Amino acid sequence: xxxxxxxxxxxxxxxxxxxxxxxxxxxxxxxxxxxxxxxxxxxxxxxxxxxxxxxxxxxxxxxxxxxxxxxxxxxxxxxxxxxxxxxxxxxxxxxxxxxxxxxxxxxxxxxxxxxxxxxxxxxxxxxxxxxxxxxxxxxxxxxxxxxxxxxxxxxxxxxxxxxxx
Amino acid sequence: xxxxxxxxxxxxxxxxxxxxxxxxxxxxxxxxxxxxxxxxxxxxxxxxxxxxxxxxxxxxxxxxxxxxxxxxxxxxxxxxxxxxxxxxxxxxxxxxxxxxxxxxxxxxxxxxxxxxxxxxxxxxxxxxxxxxxxxxxxxxxxxxxxxxxxxxxxxxxxxxxxxxxxxxxxxxxxxxxxxxxxxxxxxxxxxxxxxxxxxxxxxxxxxxxxxxxxxxxxxxxxxxxxxxxxxxxxxxxxxxxxxxxxxxxxxxxxxxxxxxxxxxxxxxxxxxxxxxxxxxxxxxxxxxxxxxxxxxxxxxxxxxxxxxxxxxxxxxxxxxxxxxxxxxxxxxxxxxxxxxxxxxxxxxxxxxxxxxxxxxxxxxxxxxxxxxxxxxxxxxxxxxxxxxxxxxxxxxxxxxxxxxxxxxxxxxxxxxxxx
Numbered sequence: 001x002x003x004x005x006x007x008x009x010x011x012x013x014x015x016x017x018x019x020x021x022x023x024x025x026x027x028x029x030x031x032x033x034x035x036x037x038x039x040x041x042x043x044x045x046x047x048x049x050x051x052x053x054x055x056x057x058x059x060x061x062x063x064x065x066x067x068x069x070x071x072x073x074x075x076x077x078x079x080x081x082x083x084x085x086x087x088x089x090x091x092x093x094x095x096x097x098x099x100x101x102x103x104x105x106x107x108x109x110x111x112x113x114x115x116x117x118x119x120x121x122x123x124x125x126x127x128x129x130x131x132x133x134x135x136x137x138x139x140x141x142x143x144x145x146x147x148x149x150x151x152x153x154x155x156x157x158x159x160x161x162x163x164x165x
Numbered sequence: 166x167x168x169x170x171x172x173x174x175x176x177x178x179x180x181x182x183x184x185x186x187x188x189x190x191x192x193x194x195x196x197x198x199x200x201x202x203x204x205x206x207x208x209x210x211x212x213x214x215x216x217x218x219x220x221x222x223x224x225x226x227x228x229x230x231x232x233x234x235x236x237x238x239x240x241x242x243x244x245x246x247x248x249x250x251x252x253x254x255x256x257x258x259x260x261x262x263x264x265x266x267x268x269x270x271x272x273x274x275x276x277x278x279x280x281x282x283x284x285x286x287x288x289x290x291x292x293x294x295x296x297x298x299x300x301x302x303x304x305x306x307x308x309x310x311x312x313x314x315x316x317x318x319x320x321x322x323x324x325x326x327x328x329x330x331x332x333x334x335x336x337x338x339x340x341x342x343x344x345x346x347x348x349x350x351x352x353x354x355x356x357x358x359x360x361x362x363x364x365x366x367x368x369x370x371x372x373x374x375x376x377x378x379x380x381x382x383x384x385x386x387x388x389x390x391x392x393x394x395x396x397x398x399x400x401x402x403x404x405x406x407x408x409x410x411x412x413x414x415x416x417x418x419x420x421x422x423x424x425x426x427x428x429x430x431x432x433x434x435x436x437x438x439x440x441x442x443x444x445x446x447x448x449x450x451x452x453x454x455x456x457x458x459x460x461x462x463x464x465x466x467x468x469x470x471x472x473x474x475x476x477x478x479x480x481x482x483x484x485x486x487x488x489x490x491x492x493x494x495x496x497x498x499x500x501x502x503x504x505x506x507x508x509x510x511x512x513x514x515x516x517x518x519x520x521x522x523x524x525x526x527x528x529x530x531x532x533x534x535x536x537x538x539x540x541x542x543x544x545x546x547x548x549x550x551x552x553x554x555x556x557x558x559x560x561x562x563x564x565x566x567x568x569x570x571x572x573x574x575x576x577x578x579x580x581x582x583x584x
Contacts, residue, residue: 013353013442017550022529025202026232026239040552060354060387064548065529066289068206068305089358089389090289094305144189144319154307155214158315 001122003080003101004130005052008045009114010038012058016091019062019070033069034076051078054120056112058084062091071095071102081120083127083138085109096145097154103127105138167417169325170392171360174300174414178283186324186421194224196277197312198286200268200525201229205246206306207287211314219254220316226258226277227251228268231525233261236532266497266523269293269381269465273373274497276406280395280413285309285318290465290547292383295392296376297399298413302390323389324423325360326351327416330367332431337581339475340375341467341545341565344382345436347428349446357387359423362416364394367430373402374471381466382547385443437543437578438563441551449568452578456488457562459542460573461554463494463521464528467545467566470500470507476570477509479584485517486576492534494521518573530554536561543572 018040020033027033038045055074061084062070071094074082082095085106095102101122108127112118117130125138141149151157168176168183176184178192199207204227219225227247232240244261251259258277265271269290272278280298284291287309294301304318312318328347348355361383363376371379376393383391393399395413403411434448462468462476473495485491493513495501501523504510513520527534528546536542536555541562544554549561564572567581574584 015548015550017529017548017553021552022231022531023535025531026237026243028205028239028242040557060357063353063387064289064550066203066287066291066303066305068203068287068307072206086354086357088354088387090303090305090384093308097305097307097311142189154311155210155216155314158311159214 002119003052003054004119005050005054005080007054007056007112007114007116007118008049009056009112010041013060013063014057015064016062016067016070017064020067020073025067025069030072030076034073037073037077046077049077049079052080053078054118055079055082056084056109057082058109059086061087063088066090068094068098071098071100075100083108096148099149099153103138105136108136108138111136166421167419169360169416169420169422170362170414171300171323171325171390174281174283175320175322184322186322188322189319190322191317191319192283193316194285194312194318195282196224196226196284197309198226198268198272198284198288198291199309200231200288201233201243201247202231203287203306203309205243207309207313208246208250210307210310216314219313222255223257224316225256225313226272227256228260228271229262229265230267230523231529232531233265233524234522264498267465267468267525270468270496270500273297273377274499276403279403279407279409279411280399281411285312289384290381292388292390293377293381293465295380295383295390296373297403298393298395300390300392303384323358323360325362326356327422327425328361328363329425329427330363330365330430331427332367332429333370334430334433337435337567338433339565339567340371340378342433342436343430344379345438345443345446345563346433348382348386348443349436351386353385353442353444354387356383359388361386361388361391363391364416368394368396369398370430372471373398374469377469378466385547435565435568435580437568438549440549440560440562443549443563449578449580455541455562455578457543457572457577458489458540459534459536460489460491460569461527461534461542461544461546462566462569463496464525464546465496466547468494468496468500470503472545472566473500473504473509474507476566477512479567479570479581480516480574481512483516483574483584485573488576489573491518491573492521492527493518495523497523527554543569543578545569
């Protein structure tokens, strides 16, 4: 599986309150909820983002609340992958559990600039920066986590296992 | 090699003799928690994948606390979804308006948490229960759905940072000041993917309320959990609340830690975290002249009786500055009643505070104290991110109830000793 798109680059400690503010958490319609994604730090994000585009952050991406609405609205906006130096652990779990691919790659986070065209191969973990002609390698997912992603989410993985046993 | 407290609890719940940091395990959970924001998403997931049963009627707690009493129609719909689900499945520990409290103040108070237990919750501050020697951690709604269906959860065993506490805190220095000091020292990702384990001879000077505040904010250092050694203070707290058998796990002498950090409690000053990260800490002495518009005393971090007592002690016979709105929110119904009986609520009303029924409301910018552009608030809450309590250009300063009360009286960030 591959993803290709334009990068939206943000800094360190991008917290769940800026990804989706708590004032919006009473909204249950996913499209409406997604229209508020990133609005407190980037009002134009939802207008500019296209299916397949990527988000790149620095350290501790997704810190703060446990709200699954955060990876959900990123995915709902068509983002194909989030790359960061590190992720806050609950965001990391949540992204995997809902099937939003995320990769930890400090070199990619340092080198990729806002607006770059980037291609990601999820099977190999290879990130190709088309704009700059560079390549970076992310650590592949451990088998346990790959199983969840391959099943398209945690509950599907549990269902599959339950049916097998 | 020996094990840390977190390793021991996880090993026991996974049915293994030994676990190592980095190991992926599947463990049995004692309690699964959700609130009015995260539970509806979990219910959607259960329905979508056709899970019709929950693993236990008593092993799930659902607390309506974020947007209740409901702030608007959408919030009311979310509460109703939780209420209907709880009724359908006969969820025993379902807490609605009039009986609820802020979840992390409520569960320990109600005896739903005991040492050595494994508690997971779809709320990042679920780490609070480590104060009682439990392993507790936050996760998301899909995880909650899976745990409600199976009674199990997957974990990557964390490495640990050991905090060796010594000394006795100065007057007006509380657990909030200690944890803000620690976050200022190690940063908002200083404990990323790790456990924060607290012990040492200084522990005996920290009340259960202090410990709950500290464990609560482990997540603000990126921690997976914060856990305290069980001692006489813990046992006194759970006496009469927890009637089931429990096991207190102490760390092995040869447990391996990623880091050991020594904290001399006597050296810590009342501490304030400046916008917009909890790591931007300064001792109150170096806060400078910061004029404020609002004070919030409450939340899962600091809405307990000890917190209200500290604030009331300072506010007794004093008035909130004319330029300040001060909002006090007791954490639970029981705390509210206790505060009435102790006279704290009279003190707050006499001082010119607004007192509210329990709610998370203002902490996350939901309602009950939203800030306008350019306004500043001293809050006893846990996060001061951009836009957290209202307008993107408003500011939140995190502090203890004592600093918050002193600041409400002075109209600017103030040292409690100056009152």
